[in-house]
Amino acid sequence: MPEQRTTLSTGPGRLLVALYGLFALAATGRSAVQLGMEPGRAPLAYTLSLVAAVLYLVATVCLLLGGRRARVVALVAVSIELVGVLGIGTLTYLEPQLFPDKTVWSHFGQGYGFLPLVLPFLGLAWLRSRR
Amino acid sequence: MTTWIVAPVLALSLAAAVWTVVMIVRAQHPPSDAYFVLLGALLVLLVVQMVVGFVALGATDRPVEGVTFVAYLLTTVAVVPVGAALALVERSRWGTAVLLVAVLTVAACELRLEALWDVAAVAGA
Structure with missing residues (x-):
């Protein structure tokens, strides 16, 4: 009998794979352009863009892989993502001078239709339901 | 890059978005053949736009952010077939909701492309 794997990429998971994949692409692209063009202009913002890109990539891959371990890794990545978007979102309003250039999480993801704010909640809800 | 290609792409992607919402509400899945014809027309327009965009980028004196501009052009072309494939598997x-994400992504990319081009026009003037 093959082991029953926790599938994370069917049903609602398919939509999440699409969204996380899209943001992995957007954040990776953004950080690559920012770091490639003028890395010294806004080091904090650019580092955070890179962190966001890695988290989205990890979440996407884990959703596609499925299984118990991938689910736990995805939970960690999405939790950090939630803290990140809430923290950076708040900071960009309180201390805008820290961010001379934007990240995906600036102003709670305003530049991306606030999807970066909604996404971790959807991700956590889905991962919890697949226990 | 001009409005004559961005406007029809935007119109078609928004029409597809509305149609997709209707299908989701009516629980009609997989999407109808007519819908895929619309997606095909959108894809043809996007390929034309990509070629026009590459040529325009090569010919212009405007300080357009070339890498970002090309990335958006490529994304618009890639996102429709990927979305369609996911919708047919699931x-x-x-x-179907994945298709909504795909066509709205195209619409968002169009706005970004137009903005990149216009900002460069102001900066170059």
Whole structure:
């Protein structure tokens, strides 16, 4: 009998794979352009863009892989993502001078239709339901 | 890059978005053949736009952010077939919802492309 794997990429998971994949692409692209063009202009913002890109990539891959371990890794990545978007979102309003250039999480993801704010909640809800 | 290609792409992607919402509400999945014809027309326009965009970028004196501009052009072309493939594999509401994400991504990319081009016009003037 093959082991029953926790599938994370069917049903609602398919939509999440699409969204996380899209943001992995957007954040990776953004950080690559920012770091490639003028890395010294806004080091904090650019580092955070890179962190966001890695988290989205990890979440996407884990959703596609499925299984118990991938689910736990995805939970960690999405939790950090939630803290990140809430923290950076708040900071960009309180201390805008820290961010001379934007990240995906600036102003709670305003530049991306606030999807970066909604996404971790959807991700956590889905991962919890697949226990 | 001019409005004559961005406007029809934007119109078609928004029409597809409305149609997709209707299908999700009516629980109609997988999407109808007519819908895929619309997606095909959108894809043809996007390929034309990509070629026009490459040529325009090569010919212009405007300080357009070339890498970002090309990335958006490529994304618009890639996102429709990927969305369609996912929707056909996942024959449920969620699969159709992926198509909504895809066509709205195209619309968002169009706005970004137009903005990149216009900002460069102001900066170059």
